[in-house]
Amino acid sequence: MSMPMRREQRGLIPDLFDWLELPFAALRPSMAPTAQPIKFEDYFKDDRYVLRAELPGIDPEKDVEITVSHGVLTVRAERREEQRDQRRTEFRYGSFTRSLTLPPGVDENDIKATYDKGVLEITIKLAEAKEEGRRIQIESKPQT
Template identity: 60%
Template sequence: MGTPARREARLPDLFDLLEMPFTTLRPFTAQAIRIEDYVDEDKYVIRAELPGIDPDHDVEISVSRGILMIRAERKEEHEGRRHSEFRYGTYERHIRLPENAREEDIKATYDKGVLTITVPLQEAKEATRRIAIER
């Protein structure tokens, strides 16, 4: 008996199954970028998984009206028929920034496949103000 032939159709992995309902709700065809975020003292930090991407040519970061947009593109390097489970194409993520974010001072770095965006935060203004009733 010889070795069994490899199946050409692959079953979706767990992450594919978890993302399926969300991808149908998105109006665009870009894949989501996986992120983690946290507040560290006076800054909001966003870390995004972007392995195998050239940050100088394939990543765009912009901010507008409190929304940070990360867009990346991973292009196939080889042509022809081969087995690959890598994901290629456009990746995009929109993140609402905290109200006290200083958009003009946002910085980004890329190291070992992880994009780190640091958003400085200014002191939060008092959110609630009592209104006096006049007679």
């Protein structure tokens, strides 16, 4: 007799939020009415900021566009539906888009993207740490 596997508790909350968010996704100002969100994960590795996106079934050369402007990275993708005699599908087709604000200290001129096994990976070089600010000396006015 097989025992049912208990789902890891950590995974329940994101799935619940995804489910609750679906009806409201089209109301977001950053997304076109037909656009669907792209799910990302991000982390820092060595001297790079890494973004990974789930985009299975996409031809990255034809169907993906990545742009960056003023600290905002935008990924647009499209999955085209093939006409088949299918009874049902739960796949998502159409336009996908997502814009993310990059963390401070990234070098927008050093961005690389790769695609492997349905995962788009974008890495961005972290710029040299700059001085946060400097103190300004206050001068006294001569009294008259």
